Amino acid sequence: AAKDAGRAQRRHYDPAEARRRTEREGLAADLGIALAEGQLWVAYQPLVRLVGNEPVGVEALLRWDHPTRGPVSPATFIPVAEESGLIVPIGAFVLRQACAQVVAWNALRQHHGRPPLHASVNVSARQLLAPEFLDLLERTIRDSGLPAELLTLEITESVLLDSVNGAADRIEQIAATGVRLALDDFGTGYSSLSYLRRFPVETIKVDRSFTAGLGHSDADEAIISAVVSLADRLGRRVLVEGIETPDQARHVARLGAHLGQGDLYGRPTVADQLHGMLLIAPPDPRPVLDGAVPAA
Numbered sequence: 539a540a541k542d543a544g545r546a547q548r549r550h551y552d553p554a555e556a557r558r559r560t561e562r563e564g565l566a567a568d569l570g571i572a573l574a575e576g577q578l579w580v581a582y583q584p585l586v587r588l589v590g591n592e593p594v595g596v597e598a599l600l601r602w603d604h605p606t607r608g609p610v611s612p613a614t615f616i617p618v619a620e621e622s623g624l625i626v627p628i629g630a631f632v633l634r635q636a637c638a639q640v641v642a643w644n645a646l647r648q649h650h651g652r653p654p655l656h657a658s659v660n661v662s663a664r665q666l667l668a669p670e671f672l673d674l675l676e677r678t679i680r681d682s683g684l685p686a687e688l689l690t691l692e693i694t695e696s697v698l699l700d701s702v703n704g705a706a707d708r709i710e711q712i713a714a715t716g717v718r719l720a721l722d723d724f725g726t727g728y729s730s731l732s733y734l735r736r737f738p739v740e741t742i743k744v745d746r747s748f749t750a751g752l753g754h755s756d757a758d759e760a761i762i763s764a765v766v767s768l769a770d771r772l773g774r775r776v777l778v779e780g781i782e783t784p785d786q787a788r789h790v791a792r793l794g795a796h797l798g799q800g801d802l803y804g805r806p807t808v809a810d811q812l813h814g815m816l817l818i819a820p821p822d823p824r825p826v827l828d829g830a831v832p833a834a
């Protein structure tokens with residue numbers, strides 16, 4: 539607090555900054571009761587194999603329906619949850635929900651002769667480094683019955699940067715449980731290729747800012763293409779985020795990317811609305827996704 543006061547004195551009073559701080563404090567207070575009040579829920583977005591358009595998993599994405607503000611974006615409240623530490627119980631909730639939901643879907647899929655889906659869950663540094671994280675992970679897997687190798691934790695490069703705080707040890711421990719890792723938002727952070735060598739990251743998720751440029755930015759195409767060749771050589775998979783148009787889908791498939799995610803295949807949505815999309819109905823010989831052209 540003394541440090542904060544010193545910093546405040548050095549700077550001019552900034553009304554916009556003060557407003558933002560009040561806003562964050564208000565959100566943190568509201569978020570503190572959101573879980574107990576049932577305002578938080580998990581949306582799911584399909585992860586799709588680009589060749590054949592077959593869903594192979596879902597990403598769990600947290601949603602907050604605030605009683606007076608309405609839906610609050612995770613981009614707004616996740617940082618608040620991280621700062622306040624609330625991300626630890628909230629993250630445990632997401633993990634439990636996602637595992638249970640995918641187990642339920644997989645039972646239906648098995649009934650229709652479909653292979654099981656993977657569950658992908660975002661984990662921030664604060665959660666990963668919490669002393670109880672490994673226990674939570676093992677307990678959730680055991681209680682839900684989801685095989686460990688069907689669970690993927692999505693981490694960002696900034697987590698790996700935290701290696702002084704024991705992130706490296708924690709990642710080894712997670713890998714030992716059989717749970718997989720994906721590197722999220724690849725290309726936007728402090729991308730260091732040494733992370734790919736050091737850490738057992740199975741999937742590289744190329745940030746959607748690169749997808750947006752496909753068709754008019756040679757640089758974005760070159761970057762995706764380079765990440766794909768790197769991943770192929772290292773035996774990792776590439777998932778391209780933010781695929782919104784059939785053109786983009788064709789483009790990234792041509793560049794050799796393995797998996798995709800984006801509005802074209804389905805926006806994040808409430809679990810019940812995904813039954814058809816996730817092929818829980820019997821096999822259909824027609825192309826699975828409206829508007830998505832299977833890669834040649």
Ligand code: C2E
Binds near residue numbers: 598629661
């Ligand atoms: P992310 O993990 O990179 O998730 C992908 C984001 O891109 C999601 O935003 C998703 O709705 C959005 N998206 C997917 N396809 C498209 C597309 O075609 N076009 C566009 N424009 N956007 C697309 P969302 O749901 O708002 O989540 C934002 C971020 O919040 C996530 O980014 C993730 O970093 C964080 N987050 C969400 N849920 C959780 C959670 O349970 N725990 C933690 N720690 N972080 C979470």
Ligand code: MG
Binds near residue numbers: 597660692722
């Ligand atoms: Mg993610």
Ligand code: MG
Binds near residue numbers: 779
């Ligand atoms: Mg991402």
Ligand code: MG
Binds near residue numbers: 723745746779
């Ligand atoms: Mg992202």
